[in-house]
Amino acid sequence: MPWTKAARLQYQRSGLRYTSDLTDAEWALIAWKMPPRQRLGRPREVDLREIVQAIFYILSSGCQWRALPKEFPP
Template identity: 65%
Template sequence: MPWTEITREQYRRDDLRYASDMTDAEWALIRRLLPRANRRGRPRKTELRRVVEAILYIVSTGCQWRALPQEFPPYSTVQGYFYRWRDTGRWQRIVSVLVRR
């Protein structure tokens, strides 16, 4: 949908901590593309939404992995998820869904 005065409200990011953070509507689009927690083994403690938002922060700011703000999960965790998702093609699907929307 093109950017117009009528649709401007849905593109506002004033209430988000960072401009790269996702809205609830954007999160709803990609949540189903992310892996579910494994029922066996150690329970997942990291919220995948925060991981995706950290990756989007790095992409939008160009910062180094180690310069990731403290509000996000540890950079090594984010980096591990990103590399795994990149190698399996999952990150490409996530980006495609967000861009198409």
């Protein structure tokens, strides 16, 4: 099935840092599955969305963890 103009607009990845990054609509679909912040313990230092985007970057590019761009958290 060929791409239609409407489908191209719907799945457009421009405006993102990397093509593996999540749009706000995609993040809304999986954000509720992420563990909530806990009252006790050390507070989170990084955003879970950045962690998920780093995992997707590795899966799509096949690079090593050490080869991640510096924009992603350690």
